[in-house]
Amino acid sequence: MSVQLNALFSDSYVEISQYRDQHFKGNRYEQEKLLKQSSTLYVGNLSFYTTEEQVYELFSKSGDVKRIIIGLDKIKKTACGFCFVEYYTRADAENAMRFINGTRLDDRIIRTDWDAGFREGRQYGRGKSGGQVRDEYRQDYDPARGGYGKLTQLQRNTDGRNKF
Amino acid sequence: MSRRRHADENDGGQPHKRRRTSEPVEIEDRLESLICRVGEKSTSSLESNLEGLAGVLEADLPNYKNKILRILCAVARLLPEKLTIYTTLVGLLNARNYNFGGEFVEAMIRQLKETLKSNLFNEAVYLVRFLCDLVNCHVIAAPSVVALFENFVCVTQEDDVPQVRCDWYVYAVLSSLPWVGKELYEKKDVEMDRLLNQIDGYLKRRQKTHVVMLQVWTADKPHPQEEYLDCLWAQIQKLKKDRWQERHILRPYVAFDSVLCEALQHNLPPFTPPPHSDSAIYPMPRVIFRMFDYTDAPEGPVMPGSHSVERFVIEENLHCIIKSHWRERKTCAAQLLSYPGKSKIPLNYHIVEVIFGELFQLPSPPHVEVMYTTLLIELCKLQPGSLPQVLAQATEMMYMRLDTMNTTCVDRFVNWFSHHLSNFQFRWSWDDWADCLTVDLEKPKPKFVKEVLEKCMRLSYHQRIVDIVPSNFSALIPADPIFTYKYADESNTSIPGYTMSLSVGNAIKNRASNEEILTVLKDVPNHEDDDDEGESFNPLKIEVFLQTLLHLAAKSFSHSFSALAKFHEVLKTLSDSDEGKLHVLRVVYDVWKNHPQMISVLVDKMIRTQIVDCVAVANWIFSQDMTHEFTRFYVWEILHSTIRKMNKHVQKIQKELEDSKEKLEKQHQKKDSGDEDEMEEDSQLEEQIERLQEKVESAQSEQKNLFLVIFQRFIMMLTEHVARCETAGTDLNTPWYKNCIERLQQIFLMHHATIQQYMGTLENLLFTAELDHHILAIYQQFCSLQA
Numbered sequence: 025m026s027v028q029l030n031a032l033f034s035d036s037y038v039e040i041s042q043y044r045d046q047h048f049k050g051n052r053y054e055q056e057k058l059l060k061q062s063s064t065l066y067v068g069n070l071s072f073y074t075t076e077e078q079v080y081e082l083f084s085k086s087g088d089v090k091r092i093i094i095g096l097d098k099i100k101k102t103a104c105g106f107c108f109v110e111y112y113t114r115a116d117a118e119n120a121m122r123f124i125n126g127t128r129l130d131d132r133i134i135r136t137d138w139d140a141g142f143r144e145g146r147q148y149g150r151g152k153s154g155g156q157v158r159d160e161y162r163q164d165y166d167p168a169r170g171g172y173g174k175l176t177q178l179q180r181n182t183d184g185r186n187k188f
Numbered sequence: 189m190s191r192r193r194h195a196d197e198n199d200g201g202q203p204h205k206r207r208r209t210s211e212p213v214e215i216e217d218r219l220e221s222l223i224c225r226v227g228e229k230s231t232s233s234l235e236s237n238l239e240g241l242a243g244v245l246e247a248d249l250p251n252y253k254n255k256i257l258r259i260l261c262a263v264a265r266l267l268p269e270k271l272t273i274y275t276t277l278v279g280l281l282n283a284r285n286y287n288f289g290g291e292f293v294e295a296m297i298r299q300l301k302e303t304l305k306s307n308l309f310n311e312a313v314y315l316v317r318f319l320c321d322l323v324n325c326h327v328i329a330a331p332s333v334v335a336l337f338e339n340f341v342c343v344t345q346e347d348d349v350p351q352v353r354c355d356w357y358v359y360a361v362l363s364s365l366p367w368v369g370k371e372l373y374e375k376k377d378v379e380m381d382r383l384l385n386q387i388d389g390y391l392k393r394r395q396k397t398h399v400v401m402l403q404v405w406t407a408d409k410p411h412p413q414e415e416y417l418d419c420l421w422a423q424i425q426k427l428k429k430d431r432w433q434e435r436h437i438l439r440p441y442v443a444f445d446s447v448l449c450e451a452l453q454h455n456l457p458p459f460t461p462p463p464h465s466d467s468a469i470y471p472m473p474r475v476i477f478r479m480f481d482y483t484d485a486p487e488g489p490v491m492p493g494s495h496s497v498e499r500f501v502i503e504e505n506l507h508c509i510i511k512s513h514w515r516e517r518k519t520c521a522a523q524l525l526s527y528p529g530k531s532k533i534p535l536n537y538h539i540v541e542v543i544f545g546e547l548f549q550l551p552s553p554p555h556v557e558v559m560y561t562t563l564l565i566e567l568c569k570l571q572p573g574s575l576p577q578v579l580a581q582a583t584e585m586m587y588m589r590l591d592t593m594n595t596t597c598v599d600r601f602v603n604w605f606s607h608h609l610s611n612f613q614f615r616w617s618w619d620d621w622a623d624c625l626t627v628d629l630e631k632p633k634p635k636f637v638k639e640v641l642e643k644c645m646r647l648s649y650h651q652r653i654v655d656i657v658p659s660n661f662s663a664l665i666p667a668d669p670i671f672t673y674k675y676a677d678e679s680n681t682s683i684p685g686y687t688m689s690l691s692v693g694n695a696i697k698n699r700a701s702n703e704e705i706l707t708v709l710k711d712v713p714n715h716e717d718d719d720d721e722g723e724s725f726n727p728l729k730i731e732v733f734l735q736t737l738l739h740l741a742a743k744s745f746s747h748s749f750s751a752l753a754k755f756h757e758v759l760k761t762l763s764d765s766d767e768g769k770l771h772v773l774r775v776v777y778d779v780w781k782n783h784p785q786m787i788s789v790l791v792d793k794m795i796r797t798q799i800v801d802c803v804a805v806a807n808w809i810f811s812q813d814m815t816h817e818f819t820r821f822y823v824w825e826i827l828h829s830t831i832r833k834m835n836k837h838v839q840k841i842q843k844e845l846e847d848s849k850e851k852l853e854k855q856h857q858k859k860d861s862g863d864e865d866e867m868e869e870d871s872q873l874e875e876q877i878e879r880l881q882e883k884v885e886s887a888q889s890e891q892k893n894l895f896l897v898i899f900q901r902f903i904m905m906l907t908e909h910v911a912r913c914e915t916a917g918t919d920l921n922t923p924w925y926k927n928c929i930e931r932l933q934q935i936f937l938m939h940h941a942t943i944q945q946y947m948g949t950l951e952n953l954l955f956t957a958e959l960d961h962h963i964l965a966i967y968q969q970f971c972s973l974q975a
Contacts, residue, residue, distance in 0.1 A: 029220055029262050035515045076745050077785060081646040085558040085607065088792070088829075092745070122515055123562040128611045130648065 058140035071168035087116025099154035242280035268314040269508040276440040279325025283451035320368035330375040332456040344390040352470035370432035397972035407592040411478040436498040477545030485534035521566035551937035590632040595930035606643035642666040669783035685732040702757035769804035784822035810901035845880040936970040
């Protein structure tokens with residue numbers, strides 16, 4: 025009776041993405057298995073000033089939030105623009121992927137993605153300068169994420185010195 | 189493999205082009221795809237696509253007949269918005285292969301029986317409608333459909349069945365008539381007239397106590413909130429008056445008339461509605477949500493009237509599209525906006541009305557609330573020149589009518605509007621709403637603005653809110669969410685517990701253990717109990733410890749949660765009694781009264797870690813200390829969240845019990861003979877089941893008690909208010925009263941499934957005939973929902 029028509033009810037917002045955590049302890053298959061069962065989301069493109077309270081409020085719209093872990097700069101230990109949101113159930117996390125991913129928090133379009141599960145250490149940025157990798161290489165100016173990317177900042181400083 | 193997270197070409201998981209997966213190997217997948225996709229945007233006409241598909245399927249019938257039957261039955265059930273496309277397809281197939289047509293009809297009847305038995309009543313309606321439209325395609329003979337309808341209407345004569353059962357069968361008949369009324373009347377007008385008379389009789393005698401509880405607005409102007417069967421009846425009456433001329437439904441079969449009328453028709457086998465059983469859960473009655481009429485769409489096509497059948501069909505189809513595509517907001521928005529026949533109707537208005545209709549539906553929306561917010565944002569993106577204006581117009585209209593809007597719906601309006609604004613830099617013409625500043629701030633309009641601003645602040649920060657509203661709105665701006673520390677003033681050392689708070693604070697900063705803290709607290713005097721054993725309820729101890737702890741942890745949610753976890757032992761000891769739990773909640777409120785969001789998350793955490801229990805939270809909310817907060821939205825969010833946690837807890841243990849029982853069943857089935865190990869396992873399992881059974885009973889008892897406490901408190905408050913007003917000779921309909929009575933309704937509506945279990949106790953203990961009739965009416969309305 026319950027013929028599910030595959031062609032019909034696609035649920036693409038819930039699919040796992042191409043990203044795989046390179047620091048994951050285990051093989052690709054194991055990681056994918058965890059991603060497909062996970063109730064934890066990675067949230068990216070946050071402003072450095074976005075608070076845990078704001079994240080709670082937004083993500084509570086798809087269900088009860090179990091825990092939020094704000095991502096930190098490894099050196100400065102300040103927020104560096106990402107976080108993890110853990111739900112009690114996968115269904116609630118799926119609704120977040122469907123309806124909160126790609127909408128605005130603190131005036132920025134945020135991105136959510138499945139995460140294999142929080143482990144101590146994963147709350148730190150992995151860029152050389154302590155923040156996220158993306159903030160090492162980006163060239164645009166983003167006042168909510170520390171201004172220019174780190175490399176660009178260095179270049180600009182060097183240029184500045186060379187001017188004399 | 190790219191190490192970066194989502195590349196930024198699109199904002200979400202849905203690619204612009206559906207990624208072409210590798211060619212489906214299975215012909216069955218291809219068939220499914222072909223059938224599901226027919227009717228979508230194509231370079232060829234719909235007719236030629238249908239013709240082509242019919243040819244393909246006919247050729248595949250010898251090998252794939254069963255698969256094709258299954259797919260067609262599934263689309264009939266799951267894609268009702270494309271009803272007439274698929275009935276045409278079936279018509280063409282029947283014309284080419286009479287036997288296939290017969291087998292399809294039989295399969296559909298089997299499916300109908302199964303959906304009815306499985307309580308899938310909404311889908312069953314689509315199946316009935318499909319079968320009816322097959323009359324238009326010359327697949328089924330009209331008289332046999334009339335016979336089906338006669339059997340359906342007979343249900344209204346049954347004794348001792350719930351009204352909602354009869355409702356469904358009448359609805360199934362009436363809601364099919366827009367599609368097939370004309371044909372049926374042409375062939376069997378006498379029988380149809382008789383049927384409609386019987387329905388008329390039924391509709392006149394059925395009771396409608398439930399309507400009031402389900403209406404979004406309590407006022408009849410500008411649009412009455414009609415009961416769904418009443419509205420549909422009016423629409424069918426009008427259709428009949430118009431001699432069944434219906435011009436809105438897309439009917440591809442008309443183009444194929446010459447082919448189809450050559451086909452031989454089948455008769456529906458006689459169908460007896462399955463008898464009523466206790467496990468049947470019929471759909472709840474509904475109220476038709478209307479907010480627009482022809483005067484609201486300024487230019488362009490006119491909106492069909494509220495009793496026109498076009499209005500019914502459009503709304504049905506839009507609801508079906510949302511039902512099919514709610515998971516994928518881009519597709520859903522695109523499908524809504526490409527509604528066939530859109531040039532003849534003010535589509536944006538219909539879409540907005542249908543979406544708000546679902547969002548405000550009582551008891552609950554068909555889908556999670558946040559879906560509607562995101563869907564509306566997608567629609568605004570796709571129609572930036574027109575949809576935002578309709579949305580703004582709708583918001584304005586709903587604001588104007590706040591005085592009569594049901595409190596539950598106001599909650600949802602607040603949530604939607606604040607979330608929506610947060611996606612558009614909080615831009616709004618607040619000045620247009622300056623009228624709300626001239627009335628008592630407890631009135632619906634200023635209250636609404638206040639709650640909206642509070643929610644907006646939660647999604648941003650206090651200064652932002654100050655910046656976005658005009659300065660004359662300052663009375664409505666939420667408080668700055670800062671901690672209020674009792675022992676903050678260093679010069680005020682005479683407050684009881686001040687010195688102790690310093691000791692406790694130092695102990696915490698020096699990483700004292702739970703035991704050490706308890707030792708430090710031993711010296712706190714107890715004014716409640718002179719015979720201080722140290723173990724009984726000591727409010728000062730609770731005050732000193734919790735104020736200090738929460739003050740030190742005030743920086744963020746994480747800090748506070750950490751603190752609660754670290755000193756869980758101390759807290760459990762201090763809150764050991766009922767009064768202890770209540771006092772804990774009082775202190776939490778005292779320190780965080782400017783930060784309702786923090787109160788919510790702390791209460792949630794404390795329930796989950798069993799520092800307080802659900803009943804304590806209920807008692808706290810209804811306590812004297814909280815009377816001035818009683819009409820604030822956040823208080824009800826906390827109460828409903830608490831009830832939900834209680835419900836989930838019971839369900840969890842019930843599931844554990846059932847799983848254990850199943851396990852035992854399986855073991856019994858596998859058993860050969862008295863193998864000693866197996867006997868050992870069995871008895872362990874049986875013990876476990878017994879323990880779980882006790883756990884379930886205890887949890888259910890707690891749950892029942894929670895509802896009893898809540899209802900008792902409501903009854904007390906409302907009875908007092910009524911008595912006071914009667915003595916004083918004043919009108920009892922104050923804003924407070926409206927809020928309170930609707931909050932009581934909300935408890936019933938939001939948790940109706942659970943409350944049903946305890947109806948007996950409720951009726952015997954609380955909702956007795958002696959109760960004031962205003963309050964008893966709420967209970968009676970609730971009962972009528974499944975009557």
